[in-house]
Structure formats: C-alpha cells, structure tokens
Amino acid sequence: xxxxxxxNVRCVQLSADLRCAIFASGERPSCCSxxxxxxxxxxxxxxxxxxxxxxxxxxxx
Ligand code: SF4
Numbered sequence: 001x002x003x004x005x006x007x008n009v010r011c012v013q014l015s016a017d018l019r020c021a022i023f024a025s026g027e028r029p030s031c032c033s034x035x036x037x038x039x040x041x042x043x044x045x046x047x048x049x050x051x052x053x054x055x056x057x058x059x060x061x
Pocket of ligand 1: 014020
C-alpha cells in the first residue's frame with residue numbers, strides 16, 4: 001500500500017475539481033512527486049487514464 005492508502009481509494013488531498021491540494025506545498029509524498037507521467041499513461045481523457053491505472057493494478061497485484 002503505497003502513499004498510505006489502498007489502491008482505488010480516492011486521495012484525501014484530491015480536490016473536487018480533481019487537483020492536488022498540496023501540489024506546491026512540498027508535502028506531497030515522494031510516490032506522487034516522483035511520478036513521471038507519460039502520454040500513454042494519461043491517454044486522451046480521464047477514462048483512458050483510469051483504464052491504464054487499473055491495468056497496472058492487475059499486473060502488479
Ligand atoms: S498528487 Fe498525490 S497527494 Fe496529490 S492528490 Fe494526487 S495522490 Fe494525492
């Protein structure tokens with residue numbers, strides 16, 4: 001369980017407009033600040049990004 005929460009649980013720092021509430025504070029966990037997102041990871045829209053993450057979860061379970 002990386003980042004202090006189980007996978008598929010919404011982060012408490014995620015705002016209603018889907019932004020990180022602590023992005024610029026320096027308090028973001030290293031697993032967040034170290035993530036290098038790629039175009040393939042983000043996709044064209046939210047559903048594609050979520051599908052990518054779900055695939056990662058299956059492959060690393
Ligand atoms: S970047 Fe990290 S801390 Fe910020 S909302 Fe996303 S998971 Fe939460």
